[in-house]
Amino acid sequence: MYKAVKTNKDTWWLGVNDRETDLFESLWPLPQGVAYNAYAVLGTTATAAIDTVKGPYLDDYVNKLTEALGHRTLNYLVINHMEPDHAGLISQLKSVWPSLKFIGNAKTVPMLKGYHGITEDIITVKDGDTLDLGGHVLKFFTVPMLHWPESMVTFDTTTGVLFSNDSFGGFGAHEGSIFDDEKNPERWEDEMLRYYACIVGKYSNIVQAALKKLGGLPITGIFPSHGTLFRKDVKKVISLYDKWSKYEADKGAVVVYGSMYGNTRKMAEAICSGLGDSGLKDVRVYDVSRTDPSYILRDIWKFKAFALTACTYNTQLFPPMEALCSKLLSRMPKNKFIGIAGSYSWSKGALTALHDYAEKSKLELIGPEVEVYTSPTAEDLAKLFELGKNLGEAVSNE
Numbered sequence: 001m002y003k004a005v006k007t008n009k010d011t012w013w014l015g016v017n018d019r020e021t022d023l024f025e026s027l028w029p030l031p032q033g034v035a036y037n038a039y040a041v042l043g044t045t046a047t048a049a050i051d052t053v054k055g056p057y058l059d060d061y062v063n064k065l066t067e068a069l070g071h072r073t074l075n076y077l078v079i080n081h082m083e084p085d086h087a088g089l090i091s092q093l094k095s096v097w098p099s100l101k102f103i104g105n106a107k108t109v110p111m112l113k114g115y116h117g118i119t120e121d122i123i124t125v126k127d128g129d130t131l132d133l134g135g136h137v138l139k140f141f142t143v144p145m146l147h148w149p150e151s152m153v154t155f156d157t158t159t160g161v162l163f164s165n166d167s168f169g170g171f172g173a174h175e176g177s178i179f180d181d182e183k184n185p186e187r188w189e190d191e192m193l194r195y196y197a198c199i200v201g202k203y204s205n206i207v208q209a210a211l212k213k214l215g216g217l218p219i220t221g222i223f224p225s226h227g228t229l230f231r232k233d234v235k236k237v238i239s240l241y242d243k244w245s246k247y248e249a250d251k252g253a254v255v256v257y258g259s260m261y262g263n264t265r266k267m268a269e270a271i272c273s274g275l276g277d278s279g280l281k282d283v284r285v286y287d288v289s290r291t292d293p294s295y296i297l298r299d300i301w302k303f304k305a306f307a308l309t310a311c312t313y314n315t316q317l318f319p320p321m322e323a324l325c326s327k328l329l330s331r332m333p334k335n336k337f338i339g340i341a342g343s344y345s346w347s348k349g350a351l352t353a354l355h356d357y358a359e360k361s362k363l364e365l366i367g368p369e370v371e372v373y374t375s376p377t378a379e380d381l382a383k384l385f386e387l388g389k390n391l392g393e394a395v396s397n398e
């Protein structure tokens with residue numbers, strides 16, 4: 001999008017597409033890029049920008065904001081979130097609009113000083129406070145830990161638009177349009193769930209609290225800071241967030257394997273056969289060495305069951321599987337069935353580590369746990385088939 005887009009009454013999108021950053025937070029791949037959405041609401045008596053964009057896009061952002069403002073100045077910058085992908089350039093805005101005032105909450109203030117040395121012209125708001133721009137009254141709601149402690153969202157009581165910051169965001173730069181009703185949903189749903197699983201999912205209980213807090217608002221649009229702007233599927237995305245944050249999942253299973261020489265891969269194949277035999281139609285298989293964990297986390301969040309099988313490496317769990325377990329423990333997806341299987345040659349270790357993970361995960365462990373020496377025998381494969389079948393039946397009988 002090369003210019004500002006008027007989204008609705010007195011409201012503009014000022015975002016940018018980032019197609020250069022390969023890893024979001026230096027962690028998560030961005031094969032479709034990522035968008036930093038920012039906005040302006042122009043009242044009759046005052047103007048406000050809501051969030052900014054990542055630092056390198058200063059010129060693009062300022063040009064769009066200038067275009068939206070026309071002859072007017074910028075009175076306020078609402079800082080919903082201090083993470084630098086939304087606030088990386090705010091210290092430079094004062095030189096463009098010297099009378100600018102920054103709006104944040106008590107937890108924003110030390111970060112403004114820390115990141116930008118800004119200690120003046122800050123208006124500190126509390127949960128439920130409002131700002132009258134003339135014809136548009138903005139209302140602020142704190143949503144701590146979505147996804148930093150100072151996070152808040154801004155609701156335009158006139159248009160019903162919720163500027164939701166990271167919440168309801170997704171990976172993927174805009175292509176052709178910024179709005180949900182002008183995009184194929186398949187293009188944004190998977191990337192929204194991957195974003196949820198990686199960035200927001202850890203705080204699902206807080207998402208639930210936020211949904212309750214905001215539930216009474218007459219929301220007509222949800223404009224997040226990443227990804228698609230929702231003006232048609234508002235109920236759908238709220239319901240997706242409700243589902244994901246309640247750990248409700250689709251009937252399906254994910255099989256993740258770590259294998260050096262193909263023997264553990266054979267174990268995964270037997271688990272898959274069992275899942276298929278149970279009648280489960282949605283089964284996804286991932287090689288943990290060759291699949292970025294964000295895609296595995298996404299599908300583990302999406303489906304009701306998963307199986308982890310890996311070999312032993314230097315007496316311990318195969319390192320890529322260990323890394324995945326660590327990411328899962330950090331996010332603690334709930335209400336799922338898990339199956340585990342390990343292999344070893346000169347020293348055991350994988351199954352013990354997987355069992356340890358399964359216990360810590362507090363998920364329902366479905367048996368049998370299978371441990372294989374060197375290469376799976378026919379008896380081993382039968383047990384692994386049984387594990388897959390049991391997992392599939394647990395999902396089907398839910």
Ligand code: FEO
Nearest residue numbers: 083085147166225
């Ligand atoms: Fe998109 Fe938490 O920043």
